[in-house]
Amino acid sequence: MLVLSRKLNEKIRLGDDIEITIVAISGDTVRLGINAPRDLKILRSEIYEEIQRQNREAVTGDELGQSLQLLKELRIDREK
Structure with a gap:
């Protein structure tokens, strides 16, 4: 398993089509924004x-x- 540290508004790329953004951190909860092709089931x-x-x-x-x-x-x- 790959473990990465990211701060608010930082991003992670998965291949060419998927981008994950840290949009909020509150206590022990992290909110993620995911930009991916619509046909990809998440x-x-x-x-x-x-x-x-x-x-x-x-x-x-x-x-x-x-x-x-x-x-x-x-x-x-x-x-x-």
């Missing part, structure tokens, strides 16, 4: 993790069983 990690959890739960046991069966069939076909 999520807080707790939101991202919740979406991933919900996606895992959305796969029912039947769907999972069907997927496993398909994988077995594909493996058998490749071995022939």
Whole structure:
């Protein structure tokens, strides 16, 4: 992990298209401004993790069983 120190209004660049600016510091909270392409999805990690959890739960046991069966069939076909 790269750790950087920045002061108010200082910026960090990620590649050519992403710029992060420190816009406010209050106690133990830092507010960030992010300039990035509109098609880039930016999520807080707790939101991202919740979406991933919900996606895992959305796969029912039947769907999972069907997927496993398909994988077995594909493996058998490749071995022939």
